[in-house]
Amino acid sequence: MRDSYPKSLLSLLKNSLVTTHHPLQIIQHNAKIINKLNLIVKSLLPSETKLICRVAHYRNSILIIEVVNASWLMRLNYEKFNLISTLRKSILPSLFSIDIRINPLLMKKAVENSSLNNQTVQYAILLNKRKISTDTAQHLLRLAQNSSKKLKERLERLAALADKPEHF
Numbered sequence: 026m027r028d029s030y031p032k033s034l035l036s037l038l039k040n041s042l043v044t045t046h047h048p049l050q051i052i053q054h055n056a057k058i059i060n061k062l063n064l065i066v067k068s069l070l071p072s073e074t075k076l077i078c079r080v081a082h083y084r085n086s087i088l089i090i091e092v093v094n095a096s097w098l099m100r101l102n103y104e105k106f107n108l109i110s111t112l113r114k115s116i117l118p119s120l121f122s123i124d125i126r127i128n129p130l131l132m133k134k135a136v137e138n139s140s141l142n143n144q145t146v147q148y149a150i151l152l153n154k155r156k157i158s159t160d161t162a163q164h165l166l167r168l169a170q171n172s173s174k175k176l177k178e179r180l181e182r183l184a185a186l187a188d189k190p191e192h193f
Contacts, residue, residue: 059080059082059083062080062088063079063080065112065115065116066078066080066108066112069108070104074097074100077092077093077131078091078092078097078101079091079131081126081128083117086119086121087121087122087123087124088112088117088123089123089125089126090124090125090126091125091126091127092125092127093128093129093131093132094127094132095127098125098126098127101125102125105123108123109123156186157183157184157186157187158187159187161184162186162187163184165180165181165183165184166181
């Protein structure tokens with residue numbers, strides 16, 4: 026006789042993940058490894074870099090780290106060789122190199138997740154408040170009147186960054 030009673034989705038997933046090497050199981054395993062690597066790398070870096078970088082991936086003996094901008098990329102490049110040697114000694118003897126990449130969305134996530142009063146985060150918030158003066162907005166709108174359609178739209182968007190742009 027066949028089992029015809031309803032089964033929970035959770036029990037079906039658990040059974041399928043335990044019996045086979047399911048892709049979800051592999052993804053979960055890789056995510057755990059990356060999280061552990063992230064914690065270890067952040068513990069080895071200076072304290073001011075903890076909010077602005079993260080381990081993105083590890084493949085082909087290359088550790089990929091993301092940072093928020095080019096300035097932090099340069100700072101992290103100075104730490105790269107010390108980081109490689111420390112990681113090789115402790116947990117990743119097969120580590121060949123570290124690839125540092127820029128991911129500007131990382132700053133947005135750091136601001137959203139941060140409860141700290143970090144100077145770097147506060148500076149980023151100030152940079153993202155883009156405003157122009159009303160006088161500049163007026164000049165842009167005058168210039169837009171005699172411009173092509175595409176340029177006109179862009180100039181009007183720039184003028185909209187003013188606190189209270191005056192239209193003619």
